[in-house]
Amino acid sequence: MDDERTSRARSDLVDHLRRTGRIHSSSVAAAVEAVPRHEFVPESARDRAYEDRPLEIGRGQVVTAPHLVAQMTELLELDRGHRVLEVGTGSGYHAAVMAEIVGPERVFSLERFPDLATRARDALERTGYGDVTVIVGDGSLGLPRAGPFDRISVAAVAPSVPDPLGDQLTDDGTMVIPLGPREGPHELHLVERADGRLERTPHGRVRFVPLIGRYGFER
Numbered sequence: 001m002d003d004e005r006t007s008r009a010r011s012d013l014v015d016h017l018r019r020t021g022r023i024h025s026s027s028v029a030a031a032v033e034a035v036p037r038h039e040f041v042p043e044s045a046r047d048r049a050y051e052d053r054p055l056e057i058g059r060g061q062v063v064t065a066p067h068l069v070a071q072m073t074e075l076l077e078l079d080r081g082h083r084v085l086e087v088g089t090g091s092g093y094h095a096a097v098m099a100e101i102v103g104p105e106r107v108f109s110l111e112r113f114p115d116l117a118t119r120a121r122d123a124l125e126r127t128g129y130g131d132v133t134v135i136v137g138d139g140s141l142g143l144p145r146a147g148p149f150d151r152i153s154v155a156a157v158a159p160s161v162p163d164p165l166g167d168q169l170t171d172d173g174t175m176v177i178p179l180g181p182r183e184g185p186h187e188l189h190l191v192e193r194a195d196g197r198l199e200r201t202p203h204g205r206v207r208f209v210p211l212i213g214r215y216g217f218e219r
Contacts, residue, residue: 006038009050013066016052022067025074031100032070037063040093040123059113061209063091064155068206072176075190075203076151078102085147085168086110087139087211088155092120096129098153104131108146110139112212140213142168149173157186157208161198162215169193178208182217 014033017023023032038049041063045055054062064072072094078084078101086095089111099107104124109132111117117136124132135143139154140162147168154165154177161177169175173193179200180186188203210217 006036006050010035010037013050013052017067017070020067022052023070023074027078027101028070028073028097031073031097032066034100035093035096036127037066037093039127040091040096040120057091057116057119059116061090061113061116063093069094069097071203072153072155072188073097073101075176075188076153076174078151082106082150083146083148083170084108085143085149085152085165086155087142087152087165088209089117089120089134090155091116092124092129092132092134094153094155095120095132095134096124096127099124099129099132102151104129107132108143108149109134110137110143112136112139138213140164140211140215144168151175152177154178154211155208156211156216157182157184157206158211158216161189161191161200162211162213164215166191166193166198169198171195176203178206182210 023029038046054065082102084107086109089109095109121134142164148170152175157178175191178186188206190201
């Protein structure tokens with residue numbers, strides 16, 4: 001599963017992300033260095049697994065670039081024991097990074113494509129994160145039966161913050177979500193809930209696949 005070459009490649013990736021100001025948190029750096037990204041990409045892309053770029057995983061989806069995984073994870077300010085909802089499992093890589101910090105049993109992830117969900121579960125199990133819960137469903141609806149959540153990470157652009165996701169945040173909870181029109185431009189936002197109100201702060205231009213669902217875009 002892992003060897004000296006891939007371990008060194010992860011270390012070099014973290015060094016690069018630190019030098020370029022993409023990682024500041026020691027916990028996020030440790031999580032990115034711990035998770036074997038090559039196990040979450042197709043066999044044909046494994047030689048590029050530690051490049052700082054998105055990689056296609058099928059169904060028009062990608063595994064998010066490491067710098068963006070790091071940025072989103074840092075914005076959430078995760079702590080051990082936080083209950084986390086991820087919208088858009090994809091390959092399972094970002095779920096594994098968050099699981100390194102909060103604990104696998106505290107991460108719940110929604111994926112709309114059953115085949116991607118199956119592959120993600122297999123990769124998570126293979127890499128020691130098998131207690132992450134991966135569910136097939138409409139991510140814009142969240143997962144009310146498992147909430148509320150201290151943190152929510154959305155890996156797809158939405159036209160606005162889906163009401164169900166805001167409702168499933170704990171008071172003082174936070175969410176990272178890209179917002180904008182389907183074809184762009186997209187901007188990453190930190191959403192903070194306090195006293196039942198949601199406050200948004202922009203954190204730069206990004207590019208994501210659309211959030212498909214009742215509170216997202218049409219299929």
